Amino acid sequence: MNRRTLLGGAVALPLTAIRPSEGRAQSGISDGVVKIGVLDDMSGVFADQQGMGDVVSARMAIEDFGGRVNGAPIELVYGDLQNRADVGLAVARRWYDQERVDAIFGLGNSAVALAVQNLAREKQKIDVVIAAGTTDLTGPGCSPFGVHWTYDNYALSRGTVGAVMAGGGRRWYFITSDYAFGHSLEANATAALRGLGGQVVGSSRAPLGETDYSSHLVRAAGSGANVVGIAAAGTDFINIVKQMGEFGLSRRGIQPAALLCLLTNVKAIGLDTAQGMVFTEAYYWDQNDQTRAFSNRFARIHGRPPTMFQASMWGAVTHYLKAIQAAGTDAAAPVMAKMRETPINDFMTTNGSLRVDGRVIRDMYLMKAKQPAQARGEWDLLEVVQTIPGNEAYRPLAEGGCPLVR
Structure with a gap:
């Protein structure tokens, strides 16, 4: 993997409504910023169903939350995992070690998701798998900091x-x-x-x-x-x-x-x-008034209704931010505890829950x-x-x- 490939794996997404210079974060937020990464297939065989649509949905969730949590600004970066475990792992490692990303979302390739979840366990960082399906994520490869959010095989x-x-x-x-x-x-x-x-x-x-x-x-x-x-x-x-x-x-x-x-x-x-x-x-845009309302908002930005991955990204990011708010910190262990004890309720999930193995239970x-x-x-x-x-x-x-x- 060359330097150009690696640098191309993650690009900061400017959020015009989120200005880190405004105000001062509370002491419970590391580095004064909550930083979220979306790591997905942006250019390959899965890009149409995850890709930039996932980024759009994550951005909507952050903006709906008000752009700050516990006084700290929220930042978003995104990257292309290129459906290669080595590329995805390199981006995740750089995000965790150098760019101080607190949680990585998406991980829409099972090989990449398993590799990044192992890294996240080692680093005691949170990973939230949206689009990968392997059940090993909640089986032998489970992690106290890993969440399998949308579905599984x-x-x-x-x-x-x-x-x-x-x-x-x-x-x-x-x-x-x-x-x-x-x-x-x-x-x-x-x-x-x-x-x-x-x-x-x-x-x-x-x-x-x-x-x-x-x-x-x-x-x-x-x-x-x-x-x-x-x-x-x-x-x-x-x-x-x-x-x-x-x-x-x-x-x-x-x-x-x-x-x-x-x-x-x-x-x-x-x-x-x-x-x-x-x-x-796990979701269809025309199920009810709530799913249609989100779909209409999403489509105004992205040009079409969301897939179940793109829709569930909003709920995953929102649930994570609510957990930080409740825990008073972005430290992984107390945030995960709050994510597990808080029911999941949004436009696509009613009374969902997060099990100890990382599996989200939803209809x-x-x-x-x-x-x-x-x-x-x-x-x-x-x-x-x-x-x-x-x-x-x-x-x-x-x-x-x-x-x-x-």
Whole structure:
């Protein structure tokens, strides 16, 4: 990694409403400033669903909080993790050691998230994972300073696998992104599938950023599967679904199982191809008046409704700032204690909670892509077909293997 690459990994985001020279911070705030970093995929296969949209949402949260906490100004920086653990870890290390960042949010790649959470544990700094899905973050890799905020691969798999199998999809072939996220998603989906009496008839792994899935789809078509479980995300997921249509798998009775799908993915695929596809999410912009109100504000800045990652960034940053306010300090241990004892309530979460293993418990939703004729506008793409209560959606605390659980 060269110096130019590393320096390109983080850029200060000016917040015109936040001026560090105004006033004096209370003594409980280290360095007189609360500094938040957003470290995400800004330029790769996940940029559309996290990226600068996450930065917009974090900035909205800071401004909604008033730009200060306990008398101290709040600053925001952001960086591009480039979907490389070495790059993400280098940026995080520099932020923690040199730039005095108090907490890092986002971490939208499972390999990067695991590496940064290990570093945060060592440095006794807070990390809040928004978009990475691996359940190892709250299992063997859990941290007293780590938070897995929005979703995880266990919750995604349980909802989607159950719905697909109820529709007759019992024989699965997996196409899996070959890194920590994909491996975790396939493992969780396989466990759910077998628990319901389903069968895995084959699988193949593809590098992150693959563009031609023809060889994988040929193997899937010849495997006897009636479902292709897609353990991939972002542009990779979009390409697999589109190429399934081009290869005629749907005409042969083989359906896609979307193990991680978001609003922007459905838009990119188009309802002609995506119609009827079911998947599990933590948020949809058109659920109720509160979700619509936030979405309208966000869209005025970013040009479109938020994904579940982008929406949940607002709640994560707000909850963190509330904890600092309640603790009277930005020191990691007392802030984490307040984050755990304070219920999570915002426009997308009702009475959520943060467990000792770092898992946030919130309701999840089984979504279905609409028929083209049902869409009333450009982003009217989905409908909520089922609410999955938080206490049913996530892995039981005792089953994760987190060393913090006694």
